[in-house]
Amino acid sequence: MGDDMEDIVKIDEIDKKILHLLNEDGRMSYREISRKLGVSVGTVHNRVEKLMKNGVIKKFVPVIDHSKLGYKLTAIIGVRVKGGVLRNWEERTAYHKNVLAIYDVTGEFDAILIGKFRDTSELDKFIKGLLKENDVQRTYTQTVLNIVKEDMTSSKML
Known part of the structure; x- marks a missing residue:
């Protein structure tokens, strides 16, 4: 984990909305996300893959009480x-x-x-x-x- 500015990943509003939805429900389907955001399922898939590749999404895990x-x-x-x-x-x-x-x-x-x-x-x-x-x-x-x-x-x- 570096502190350099080059480690910061730029995301846009669609990425932010995807992250908010996945943060509410990590099991939400790409289809449901696409409906909520008015974008294609392919766009959601590509955006999530990019967020994972860039390390913004580290992994999907349950939140345990x-x-x-x-x-x-x-x-x-x-x-x-x-x-x-x-x-x-x-x-x-x-x-x-x-x-x-x-x-x-x-x-x-x-x-x-x-x-x-x-x-x-x-x-x-x-x-x-x-x-x-x-x-x-x-x-x-x-x-x-x-x-x-x-x-x-x-x-x-x-």
Whole structure:
């Protein structure tokens, strides 16, 4: 993932409308999209293929309600890692079942984790596991009391 301006993909209004519709329902057929937008099915197909090729659409996945699966506790965890090993530590930790996101950040911590847990004892076990790792210097955990907005699929920026 680069930050260069050349990595930015230019899209037009039809592309934006297609993205909005697919964001609402990723299973929407090209035929239904074409009817809603007044363009041909071929146009929709070509546009979606181009958006996938350019990396604007990474993949089609279901949006999972983790609370329905018992993961009702959300935690935000700041982690300070020993110098020079952040990337390796992140790669190992990213695959932990409870971790939804890892961000490199500025400030007091090197990374912020967003995790979902069944209960406080599962969170406690996870944190104690982190602290046992040689590369982790310290953690800071906040539990979420109320989710005001959580939409990792938002297309509102378009």
